[in-house]
Amino acid sequence: MSVTIREVAREALVSVATVSRVLNGKGPVHADTAKRIRKAAKRLHYVPHGGARSLITRRTTTLGVLLPELYGEFFSELIRGIDVCARRKGYHLLVSSSHSDRAESEEMVRAMRGRVDGLIVLSPDVRPHTLKANLPEHFPVVLVNTAGGPGAFDSLAVDNFGGAVEMVRHMVGLGHRRIAFLQGPAANRDASERLRGYRDAIGEQGHAEDAVEIAGDFREESGYEACGRILSMKRRPSAVFAANDSMAIGLLCGFQEKGVRVPQDVAIAGFDDIPIARYVTPPLTSVRVPIAELGARAADLLVAGLEAGPGRRRHRETLPTRLVVRSSCGESDGPSWRSASGTGYG
Amino acid sequence: MSVTIREVAREALVSVATVSRVLNGKGPVHADTAKRIRKAAKRLHYVPHGGARSLITRRTTTLGVLLPELYGEFFSELIRGIDVCARRKGYHLLVSSSHSDRAESEEMVRAMRGRVDGLIVLSPDVRPHTLKANLPEHFPVVLVNTAGGPGAFDSLAVDNFGGAVEMVRHMVGLGHRRIAFLQGPAANRDASERLRGYRDAIGEQGHAEDAVEIAGDFREESGYEACGRILSMKRRPSAVFAANDSMAIGLLCGFQEKGVRVPQDVAIAGFDDIPIARYVTPPLTSVRVPIAELGARAADLLVAGLEAGPGRRRHRETLPTRLVVRSSCGESDGPSWRSASGTGYG
DNA sequence: GAAGTGTGTGTAAACGATTACAGCGACAGA
DNA sequence: TCTGTCGCTGTAATCGTTTACACACACTTC
Numbered sequence: 024m025s026v027t028i029r030e031v032a033r034e035a036l037v038s039v040a041t042v043s044r045v046l047n048g049k050g051p052v053h054a055d056t057a058k059r060i061r062k063a064a065k066r067l068h069y070v071p072h073g074g075a076r077s078l079i080t081r082r083t084t085t086l087g088v089l090l091p092e093l094y095g096e097f098f099s100e101l102i103r104g105i106d107v108c109a110r111r112k113g114y115h116l117l118v119s120s121s122h123s124d125r126a127e128s129e130e131m132v133r134a135m136r137g138r139v140d141g142l143i144v145l146s147p148d149v150r151p152h153t154l155k156a157n158l159p160e161h162f163p164v165v166l167v168n169t170a171g172g173p174g175a176f177d178s179l180a181v182d183n184f185g186g187a188v189e190m191v192r193h194m195v196g197l198g199h200r201r202i203a204f205l206q207g208p209a210a211n212r213d214a215s216e217r218l219r220g221y222r223d224a225i226g227e228q229g230h231a232e233d234a235v236e237i238a239g240d241f242r243e244e245s246g247y248e249a250c251g252r253i254l255s256m257k258r259r260p261s262a263v264f265a266a267n268d269s270m271a272i273g274l275l276c277g278f279q280e281k282g283v284r285v286p287q288d289v290a291i292a293g294f295d296d297i298p299i300a301r302y303v304t305p306p307l308t309s310v311r312v313p314i315a316e317l318g319a320r321a322a323d324l325l326v327a328g329l330e331a332g333p334g335r336r337r338h339r340e341t342l343p344t345r346l347v348v349r350s351s352c353g354e355s356d357g358p359s360w361r362s363a364s365g366t367g368y369g
Numbered sequence: 370m371s372v373t374i375r376e377v378a379r380e381a382l383v384s385v386a387t388v389s390r391v392l393n394g395k396g397p398v399h400a401d402t403a404k405r406i407r408k409a410a411k412r413l414h415y416v417p418h419g420g421a422r423s424l425i426t427r428r429t430t431t432l433g434v435l436l437p438e439l440y441g442e443f444f445s446e447l448i449r450g451i452d453v454c455a456r457r458k459g460y461h462l463l464v465s466s467s468h469s470d471r472a473e474s475e476e477m478v479r480a481m482r483g484r485v486d487g488l489i490v491l492s493p494d495v496r497p498h499t500l501k502a503n504l505p506e507h508f509p510v511v512l513v514n515t516a517g518g519p520g521a522f523d524s525l526a527v528d529n530f531g532g533a534v535e536m537v538r539h540m541v542g543l544g545h546r547r548i549a550f551l552q553g554p555a556a557n558r559d560a561s562e563r564l565r566g567y568r569d570a571i572g573e574q575g576h577a578e579d580a581v582e583i584a585g586d587f588r589e590e591s592g593y594e595a596c597g598r599i600l601s602m603k604r605r606p607s608a609v610f611a612a613n614d615s616m617a618i619g620l621l622c623g624f625q626e627k628g629v630r631v632p633q634d635v636a637i638a639g640f641d642d643i644p645i646a647r648y649v650t651p652p653l654t655s656v657r658v659p660i661a662e663l664g665a666r667a668a669d670l671l672v673a674g675l676e677a678g679p680g681r682r683r684h685r686e687t688l689p690t691r692l693v694v695r696s697s698c699g700e701s702d703g704p705s706w707r708s709a710s711g712t713g714y715g
Numbered sequence: 716g717a718a719g720t721g722t723g724t725g726t727a728a729a730c731g732a733t734t735a736c737a738g739c740g741a742c743a744g745a
Numbered sequence: 746t747c748t749g750t751c752g753c754t755g756t757a758a759t760c761g762t763t764t765a766c767a768c769a770c771a772c773t774t775c
Contacts, residue, residue, distance in 0.1 A: 425730045
């Protein structure tokens with residue numbers, strides 16, 4: 024069906040070797056011959072076959088990316104970060120989203136062999152053991168925000184724990200004592216680290232009995248639904264810290280719909296600092312996660328790994344998060360919620 | 370470095386052909402032999418080399434996706450739609466975002482040869498001519514929201530025009546006469562179709578002198594910035610129709626910051642109906658674009674095309690949009706903006 | 716017992732590229 | 746004239762699979 028190097032060679036009256044040399048700019052070729060070959064290639068719309076080439080060169084110049092089921096702005100941004108960096112270094116991206124099913128993730132990993140030079144795994148579902156078992160030895164892998172394990176692979180993480188601690192301290196500093204935490208999915212690594220940070224910081228204050236944990240799943244809707252549960256509590260929290268921005272926005276919406284004012288009646292904070300966070304009303308106080316950098320760094324690390332060869336030492340890194348104060352938690356100077364009753368609002 | 374089928378064959382004391390047969394489930398193989406082979410394969414962590422396999426089978430079971438520079442929730446959702454559908458049909462995804470540079474897009478297209486069975490092009494920058502010149506003949510391609518042209522490829526679009534017309538009519542029905550339009554990037558196909566719909570619908574009302582067009586670029590920030598320009602107008606519009614939701618949210622934020630109430634003082638509408646649209650305050654009236662379906666349909670079409678072979682007729686399709694009325698434009702019963710002065714607010 | 720019918724397995728030729736190696740002029744130096 | 750070098754080009758092996766074909770053997774069936 025499609026044109027091969029052989030046909031170009033025939034058209035230009037040379038051997039395939041010479042065509043290859045011209046198209047790859049290697050070896051000495053007479054200028055006239057080269058010109059004739061280039062013309063023939065263009066005329067026939069010749070495009071080299073990537074698969075065939077990678078078979079012999081043992082390089083695909085492609086990076087594989089394994090995504091989790093859960094999408095959203097976060098992953099969009101992350102992939103963008105990876106993509107920009109990968110392209111700059113001359114690599115393509117083979118993206119695949121894994122399924123909840125373990126057999127399917129395995130299948131995905133296997134499908135990558137021979138199509139990519141290395142793998143970036145963003146999916147916490149995929150266990151290191153699965154990777155080990157389904158990849159050739161010394162295959163370069165970078166784990167992002169994954170449960171790490173014994174450290175067979177390079178890994179990259181975001182300081183979810185530290186960010187959560189900082190946020191709780193910020194809220195406490197604003198005078199809040201009863202701070203609820205709206206959790207993410209139990210299996211999610213980010214979610215559990217943020218929860219751990221929350222618990223730690225609350226414990227630090229010495230009144231763990233004020234901890235309130237509410238189930239959520241990272242989607243807007245679960246934030247929206249949490250409002251009802253919060254409003255029906257006997258001792259209502261004066262602040263809610265959501266494990267991500269999407270849920271925080273759901274909360275915001277739910278409260279406002281019920282006439283509960285934010286931040287006057289209840290303070291709200293999120294996590295991730297997604298672009299839209301500054302554009303909701305009131306702008307959301309959040310923890311900034313350098314998402315695109317995270318992606319770029321992962322790509323960097325992977326490329327470094329596969330260019331250095333198998334002898335390289337394991338590398339692990341944690342990217343810092345940063346508290347971003349906007350108005351959804353009120354200002355530290357004269358917050359009106361302080362004058363509200365300690366236990367109820369709305 | 371990595372284990373090949375030959376080593377598995379040696380380990381299991383059979384020929385490579387038999388190994389291949391077992392691993393692909395083709396041809397009759399003795400149960401004992403099969404078991405021995407499977408064991409050897411597992412022991413050696415054998416994973417078949419995708420490139421080599423696709424070379425001979427002439428199939429990669431991979432779909433290529435060409436993205437534009439601009440990302441965001443829209444593309445995230447679109448890719449998800451493609452991914453779900455592709456996976457269901459047994460295909461992988463090779464994603465590549467094109468650069469503004471034409472040479473680079475060309476490079477991208479070429480890199481796809483031999484790595485994918487077909488291409489979904491979401492990037493309006495890539496011209497059909499470029500595709501023709503850099504792809505083998507009869508290569509299956511589906512164009513999404515692209516300027517179509519003479520129709521050499523399958524193509525899929527969203528009824529941006531119809532959606533914009535519907536929105537303007539809705540606003541007019543609510544009593545608005547002076548409706549501003551916040552434009553998207555000039556080069557963007559969706560943006561220009563929406564603009565065309567706006568102009569058409571405004572003209573339909575017979576008072577084209579009330580048309581106000583403001584430059585924008587689809588990002589939140591440009592919506593936020595537009596507020597200032599709108600507020601400084603001599604004859605202010607009573608409603609603003611943004612070419613997408615991100616800008617509408619920027620507008621919302623900007624107006625509220627300046628004490629302009631939405632929808633009482635000014636009505637706002639967006640386009641796309643991104644998930645977050647219902648969670649801002651007030652919830653955003655928008656035009657629903659079936660993004661995930663658009664992606665899924667594109668994958669569908671592509672798979673159909675490459676399974677049918679080259680003889681298939683060109684297929685083009687337009688997916689309908691749907692008006693989603695929330696409260697950012699006010700209710701049709703008793704909107705308070707009607708009592709406001711016709712020319713100013715705030 | 717000869718011929719036919721399966722089953723199970725191996726041999727070797729593809730697929731489309733890259734590249735080591737060899738060959739062939741031409742030309743320079745001895 | 747012989748030899749060595751250099752520039753250009755062709756031959757053929759190679760990468761890791763799949764698969765058409767052939768072959769060996771064990772059964773039926775006449």
